[in-house]
Amino acid sequence: MQCSHISLWRLDFILTIVGLLALVVDIILDIFTAIRFYTDQDYVRLGIFIFFLVASSLLVQAYSWLWYEYDEFKMVTNVEKVPSKKSLKILHFLQLGTYLRHMGVMETAICKYLQLKGVEGMGPDLGDAAVCLSHDVAMLRIVEAFSESLPQLALMRARLNSFFASMTVMSYHRSLRSFLKDKQKQTFCSSVVYLSWNFLLISARVAALALFSSELPCYICIHFLCSWFVLLICVWCCQTNFMNSKEGEVLYRGTVALIWYFNWFNVVKGNTLWKTILYHGYILADITLLCGLWFWKINSKDLKNFNYLHLLAYVLIFFVYILGLVVKSIYYHCFHPKVTPADFKSEDETPGFRRIITQLDSGRAMRRGSGDKVNNRMKKLFFSQTKKHYSTM
Numbered sequence: 001m002q003c004s005h006i007s008l009w010r011l012d013f014i015l016t017i018v019g020l021l022a023l024v025v026d027i028i029l030d031i032f033t034a035i036r037f038y039t040d041q042d043y044v045r046l047g048i049f050i051f052f053l054v055a056s057s058l059l060v061q062a063y064s065w066l067w068y069e070y071d072e073f074k075m076v077t078n079v080e081k082v083p084s085k086k087s088l089k090i091l092h093f094l095q096l097g098t099y100l101r102h103m104g105v106m107e108t109a110i111c112k113y114l115q116l117k118g119v120e121g122m123g124p125d126l127g128d129a130a131v132c133l134s135h136d137v138a139m140l141r142i143v144e145a146f147s148e149s150l151p152q153l154a155l156m157r158a159r160l161n162s163f164f165a166s167m168t169v170m171s172y173h174r175s176l177r178s179f180l181k182d183k184q185k186q187t188f189c190s191s192v193v194y195l196s197w198n199f200l201l202i203s204a205r206v207a208a209l210a211l212f213s214s215e216l217p218c219y220i221c222i223h224f225l226c227s228w229f230v231l232l233i234c235v236w237c238c239q240t241n242f243m244n245s246k247e248g249e250v251l252y253r254g255t256v257a258l259i260w261y262f263n264w265f266n267v268v269k270g271n272t273l274w275k276t277i278l279y280h281g282y283i284l285a286d287i288t289l290l291c292g293l294w295f296w297k298i299n300s301k302d303l304k305n306f307n308y309l310h311l312l313a314y315v316l317i318f319f320v321y322i323l324g325l326v327v328k329s330i331y332y333h334c335f336h337p338k339v340t341p342a343d344f345k346s347e348d349e350t351p352g353f354r355r356i357i358t359q360l361d362s363g364r365a366m367r368r369g370s371g372d373k374v375n376n377r378m379k380k381l382f383f384s385q386t387k388k389h390y391s392t393m
Contacts, residue, residue: 056148077104138172166199200324212290232257
């Protein structure tokens, strides 16, 4: 069991390193992309590109600051204790606050991994703190991916972003499963299958949006706003309760509607089978409509020279989305844990969990809790009273 636990943390450690490297690569690519647009005098694309960068950064920094505020600025890691509250506010104003969280995750991940390898002098066990912090970072990376990378991919037909977005979703999923008793059963194959169906679904959705925007660029904003508003109503009907303030909850619901525009993100307790079916039915119909309008527009210019490659692209996008649904069904049938409330780790079974909340001085836990020293967001995600499934992507 100890060997499997070490192997598990080795994989999580590697994924943490890969995630941070991907973050650095993304920053470098953003800089080179902006320079390329400027040197090519493509100021329209440059403006759109910068808009998504700024809007996404503001959104992510807002979440990071709100969560620090909910925690009453009680830090766990050494690196997060360095800046004062005023300095932390300045860092978030300069759009650098989230990088402090990344450094905290790196600190706890390295310490935990070295402790499992038997290295002495690494200080107290912060493994559970690493899980909590990595969950927040994974959530921030999801917000960033769906508010920056995928819109860029749809409007400017960038490359690799859909794969990075799928990797982000998979990392978030692994973070959620860390709070199950049978985390050791989460195999590498399970993660690969999870990554595969997310990549297929996201790629098909973004490809349909990219084709539509290539021929009808003026209508993509109308499509987004109408779809986002419908999805926002659906999120509101779910009565989410993730954030610790009303303003934060409004921001969260709007963000979920944005994520739903590209991919499914579970925000409710209990069995979500029918909600998922309705969602994928809606997205599949929307993909069919978008590709159909693109196909009509591009072939109506010259009916005599009909290009069968356009028809092939139409069918291929539809097939990729269906294939993604098939792989997703296989995952939930063969790999997804069928859990009950008893399968969640309790506070007593997670020794560091109560200590972490004590170090946080119950800042976030006591805001809406009934008196138990439990991280409120984690409680809603991992200790929800569900009979069939736990909250996940």
